[in-house]
Amino acid sequence: MNAGESQRTPWILGVSGASGTPYAAAVLRALLEAGQSVDLVVSRASRLTLLDETGVSFRDAHWREDLRAWLSQGADGTPGAFADVDVSDVRHWSAGDLAAGPSSGSYPARGMLIVPASTACVAGVALGLSKDLLQRAAGVTLKERRPLVVALRETPLSGSTLRQLVALDDAGATVLPASPAFYAGARHLQHLVDFVAGRALDAVGVPHRLYRRWEGDLGAARSA
Numbered sequence: 001m002n003a004g005e006s007q008r009t010p011w012i013l014g015v016s017g018a019s020g021t022p023y024a025a026a027v028l029r030a031l032l033e034a035g036q037s038v039d040l041v042v043s044r045a046s047r048l049t050l051l052d053e054t055g056v057s058f059r060d061a062h063w064r065e066d067l068r069a070w071l072s073q074g075a076d077g078t079p080g081a082f083a084d085v086d087v088s089d090v091r092h093w094s095a096g097d098l099a100a101g102p103s104s105g106s107y108p109a110r111g112m113l114i115v116p117a118s119t120a121c122v123a124g125v126a127l128g129l130s131k132d133l134l135q136r137a138a139g140v141t142l143k144e145r146r147p148l149v150v151a152l153r154e155t156p157l158s159g160s161t162l163r164q165l166v167a168l169d170d171a172g173a174t175v176l177p178a179s180p181a182f183y184a185g186a187r188h189l190q191h192l193v194d195f196v197a198g199r200a201l202d203a204v205g206v207p208h209r210l211y212r213r214w215e216g217d218l219g220a221a222r223s224a
């Protein structure tokens, strides 16, 4: 690339095998709506949760088609709930491809969001295992001092997971449990999903309109 050419600097979105693939879809749609580039890494295990939760089989060879089907689906499974999303600024890397761009600190990236994050993923990143591209990219994000959001989905939590979450926090990550709130006037499943997605984007400073912010008026959400 010549000096002066603008460089694509994406957010890396890692989707691991915890329940909650609608959270990942909401984050991805909102990043694209905000004009951000996205590099997508979908773990092997998350293909099972995606199939279970949406009926979409995510195939490396047909990822664009599968991603469109996933993103168009509402959190309650309604097909076509979202208009066709333009995924032309999404780049997909296979989770087994440890030579992929995001496995190096010299690859330009703004930071990374792991949504949802499994306890296995939390352990792998906390211990620096790099067992796949998702974990390697997260380790790179930490060592490069870029923002890392870990949206864990599990309950209850074991002592070892709690200690690993503290290690991630110490290393500079934002630990953001996928725990929807009800104060923002949620009336549908999608609103609860969008709340968590919106808080993930808040953590990395990307503007969005995913949920209504608290303004100090008790009951305002119910009267709106």
Ligand SMILES: Cc1cc2nc3c(=O)[nH]c(=O)nc-3n(C[C@H](O)[C@H](O)[C@H](O)COP(=O)(O)O)c2cc1C
Residues within 6 Å of the ligand: 015, 016, 017, 018, 019, 020, 043, 044, 045, 046, 048, 049, 052, 117, 118, 119, 120, 121, 122, 153, 154
């Ligand atoms: C249907 C299904 C739902 C799962 N939900 C969770 C979950 O909510 N949280 C979690 O930590 N693991 C969950 N798991 C287990 C993870 O998929 C498993 O630990 C896997 O090894 C994670 O690998 P990954 O981090 O490489 O994606 C679930 C597995 C399946 C099949």
